[in-house]
Amino acid sequence: MLSIFDQGPPPPCPVPFNLAAHVLGQTCADPEKVALSVLGLQAAQDLTYAGLEQAVRGTGTGLLDAGLTPGDMILMRLGNTLDFPIAYLGAIAAGLVPVPTSSQLTEAETARMIEELAPAAVLRDPGVACAPHPLELSLADLRNMYEMPPCDWAMGDPDRLAYVVYTSGTSGKPRAVAHAHRAIWARQMMMDGWYGLRPDDRLMHAGAFNWTYTLGTGLMDPWTIGATALIPEPGTDPAVFPDLLKRYSATIFAAAPGVYRKFLRDDVRVNLPDLRHGLCAGEKLSPHLHRTWTRATGTELYEAYGMSECSTFISSGPTHPARGEALGQPQTGRRVAIVDETGPVAQGEPGVIAVRRDDPGLMLSYLNAPEETEARMQGDWFLTGDIGAMAVDGQITYLGRNDDMMNAGGYRVSPVEVEAVLSAHPGITQIGVTDIEVKQDTRIIAAFYTGPAILDDSDLHTYVQDKLARYKQPRAYIHLPALPAGPNGKLLRRALPAYFKAPNT
Template sequence: MNIPNWLKQRAFLTPERTALVFEQTSWTFAELYNETLKTASALRGSGIQKGGFCGILAGNRPETIFTIYALQQIGAVAILLNSRLTADEIEWQLHDAGASHLLFDAHHEQKAAAISSVPSLSIVENTVDRLFNPRDIYSLDETCSIMYTSGTTGRPKGVIQTYGNHYASATGSAFNLGIHSDDSWLCAVPLFHISGYSILMKSVIYGMEIHLFEKFDVAGVNKALKSGDVTIMSVVTAMLSVMVNELTGKYSPRFRCMLLGGGPAPAPLLEECRKNDIPVFQTYGMTETSSQIVTLSPEYALTKLGSAGKPLFPCTIKIDGENEGEILVSGPNVTPGYLHRPEANEQAFQNGWFHTGDIGRIDEAGFLYVLDRRSDLIISGGENIYPAEIESVLTEHEAVKEAGVIGVPDKKWGSVPAAFYVTERPLSSDELAAFCRGKLARYKVPAYFIQVEELPRNASNKLLRRELGAKWRDDHAHKKIDDASN
């Protein structure tokens, strides 16, 4: 099935409507389209072809948005790269996807220079005046973007997201939250995350204004929400907690939705939000579902505490078990599969259902409760961290015989990694932390390193993470590696 080119159609329908606000500058949809066509012309002139895969290593700035939309005009696939990863981690993803180019902004020039296997292009050197001749239609089955998720075997997998996935995600969210003609979405989450990227897709599909923040600035965000300039914002718990703690007065009555992802919020925080008339919509979703697939409306925030809510209108969920079990999801927003991973696809997709790997239950009223996020997954400040990836790096150290990683509570980030390790020789926490910093993104570096004589394993030699957790709780004298924080 084909659909009109989103941005071209939006610029035709509502050309004078504000599309983007960044700091003191704004663009209408007509102006946004014009900038996108100039960027597309420059990229096409640099050799980027329809069907090619292009990595984007850039922050939350207008030129990043122009680049994302420009690749759609060309018909190239955007690989959204987490800028917090190391050059080695990024290069691995580019190689895995078969990327033809790496597009970077000025802030990431040094990191891009360390990647030699793929031609690099700066996205801020756009001086082209000629406009690109865009395509008229998108195919809903066509791949639009690739986002890598951390893998349980230590290597991430590229999630395929089609135009149809993004369209279904946007419409499903609209059915749930509604669309107001004067809506404006504040985006302070990274554009390389599905939470940020999905806001861009909603913008052109809805004809909705975006207020883009280069980074999360609690004072600036609270000011914007109090001013009445924005009506919706996407957050994770760590962001919301800081916003509420720093809030004086109340947000504008125009502000109608705080879309909360990255795990459930604690009851005291929800109670504070209720007192301050902040409407919190808790959600459950993932990269594989192109953002939220389950959402809890604010009227149930306290009566259904801990629940992620009910599925969006075009989606369905079920539990693989009688009372609790693996969460299975289905819907037009669910990825068609992982890039170049036939075995993973065979395991994840069965009988029309996507197996999330998360454990949950559904109550008698149909509300989903997520009991365990992919069992071993650590969610730190909204970032997904798999222990296996960290363990793989730790065992690369010549003195480490074996390692086990778990998530432990943290007041600021919700959870942080803690590493248990067995060594051949004396090895300090500081030395091991320095080794990890050269191999891992900062937020993945364990905040704690605990040397042990052996790791707990069962008869099948499988690591018993629950026993590591018990050991952690029994011993409170842990030295935190301060530099390993997010």
Template sequence: MTDAPGVEGQPEHAHFNLAEHCLARQARQFPDRRALVLIGEGGATEIWTYGALDTAVRRLAAGLKTLGLPSQARILIRAGNDSSFVLAYLAVIAAGHVAQPTSAQLTTEEVVALSLDSEASAVVLGRDYLTERAAFPHCVVLDPDEMARLATHPPLAAYAPTAPDDPAYLVHTSGTTSRPKGVVHAQRAILGRRPMHRDWLGLGEGDVLLHAGAVNWTYTLGVGLLDPWACGATSIIYNGPRDPAVWPRLIEGWRATIFAAVPTVFRQILKNCDIAAFDLTSLRHGVAAGEALAPQLLADWHAAAGTWIYESLGMSEISTFISSRPGEPIRPGSPGRPQTGRRVAVLPIDGGIDPLPAGEIGLLAVHRSDPGLMLGYWNRPEEEAAVFRGEWFVGGDLAAFDADGWLWFHGRNDDLMNALGYRVSPMEVEKVLAHCPGVAEAAVAETRVREDVSIITAFVVPQPGAAPGEQAVLAYCGAHLATYKCPRKVVLVAQLERTPNGKVSRKATARRFAPPHA
């Protein structure tokens, strides 16, 4: 266990607003510095300075306050990878409401379900989603024209006087049920990210951080936007066609100093690009999260690019808290050590609050005092109670510390799957498969196709006399689930493996029927 003093930067005043923390001081001190650069197809560029971003956010926040929504209303944001999403997210928080960002990959029915779960008062619809207007009769719909009208108001003189423990944003994550649960984060969550600025990102005022994700993904929202702004740095986001070669081109063209992505993106760059053809001398290092960084990929990137990739491990409930540190040696295969000030422990799997000694495998836990830890799960008191043991928040990750304090990951203690950095509940996928024509029963599990690559596989028992084809099953899933939740492979089986008490065993089914990986 690590038991250092608490994370630095707890709010000293009764009022604290996340959006204000990211913009107000910066707009006063260096209004003309680039805060956000959005690059589109053909190099089309949209640049926001801190001064312009601060003013635009306060204008839109003033407009939102005229809607008469209840205090701390949830406002769901359904927009593309563009500045409209960014402005809406910040303005909702600046106005004292709760931002609910959603992934563009979600289907309409998934997003409607999230809006109902959060009891959202309003939904921001981007231009690509206007056909969904009728799906939100329970919400005030704010389309681009209405958002433009709201943005004409005189800017708020001050950001909403929220308290540090007031909710700022709500994100949904897969749990152990078929229904995603809302994770509510406080205004102070931005201060809980400070340890990662030093101990993972190596981030400072002069940095230019390029993130390979879309702004409506929580990894990008945090690392790609909020973290650079909290430090007064510049964020670069690309929203054009996806081509692995675009990333080294952008690093070269914009003199990026830090590149953030999932390991898969680094792998694609190496596979499809001649790194030597680009000038990457501005790049100090890369950072990776969302999935395990294979030691061979780390070595290959360093050999080709001359820089290291620093890995991290986190959860939706707290973001990253374990990481390797810029400028210090890396232990390939380990995501790193607890960041400075974090209280992190490995607790016994079967219960108890006494941390296990080095070398023993248990459940990874973070102390309740961490300012980055969630306020709780939205309207899920039973699930919330289940993840706390005394003063410890206990996730489902199995891990062990070595004698030097490095963490070694040993998988999940439940059946949750990892798909390109997203946690996916097998029950959510199985719920859809249960209605698929020709399917009598299904189990879903994460299976390996290579030593460092896993996919979601559906094991399907056909209805009598039926023979559902793989493409038909995949197409059905694609119509009802976000792309990242969809199985990549379908295996027809006569029956699913079960436990002695008759419960389907996903892991045993996968062990028996999954094709061997390369």
């Protein structure tokens, strides 16, 4: 039997459709229900569904009144505040195309984005770095829009462009990924396939408002079914998350593995009487961390696999827990295969994890890059670049990357992008970058270089500071007499970890 999971497609997306309207479709059912609680150590700030919809649709009106036209692209340079999801949904409600970006990006990185996207406007928090743009709307401008008359929902073809996100690629150049309005419709397959989410749930997400993982799993998905989202206030120490989970009666907790590592200890037990289970995504969950969570809480931890190009489509969940070391199985409605260059491989054989090119959660394309888009396709399949194996029951085991992509705290980072920056340093003649496991479940980005002399680490940290987002910056620099290379002189990046002697964080 071939490694194909296909139990039929999901229900078709309704027509006409608007992503933001779908997210807030439960508002009328209970307008005064709390949609969001921002959790402090002493008290929470609540926002009802009625208040949320008013702010979102008022923002849509304000953006149109600012001279923007449906279809215009808007670069989002906002910080970790509630303004981020409100602006995102407000833009989509009005038919505009937001481009959410990490607040850690530097001015130089945003300059390249502005050149590529030619956005009509930038939504700008003054505390967030950004290259100049002729039309900048400030935080004060956005907040003044919240009480404006609500915009009409811009309904239309679910396959039309809704938003753009950036991801790093193996080429080293961040790629703009274009998604359709139907992407939110595809996420309903996660509700049972991963979350086990119900309207009476209180889902606490540990991430920042301006992280796409938080935006989807922590906010939009709970709102879509009328549940309550819980977000710790910015700057909250992860050590207090167990207290917040208990105090605010969280029923589900979602975070990246790095967050779990920060507050879990092998010998600590956590009393969380309302919690049903935890959710994990962003990087591979280690068996040790999984065991530590289950011992500490007495609940399960369900893992999911997805990427910027496609919403999470393989997961474990309450109705189908993972078996052994497997990730889980494709969600009902997803069509997934394990392929090689000839097509789907036999069950149990390793190959590239692939999802059908007509999956409603799959990107429209890499923006303005049709050749690069098609290069990721093989017949009916979109190739993820990750290696896996499918068992006879559909469970998929993750076997690693098919390239050299790194994972830094849940962010995928291309070593080529980091190497391109460091190669311009006058004291470096050759550079190789990879991620290194410095202790169990902890990885850092390390740069290995050659040059006439050993360079001062602090000088190198300063050199990359205004050129790379913080999560892309190496934490360790290692001078070598020569970098490992193959017979043709090509860098053997995967041989670099053997040259790492001791952590230098």
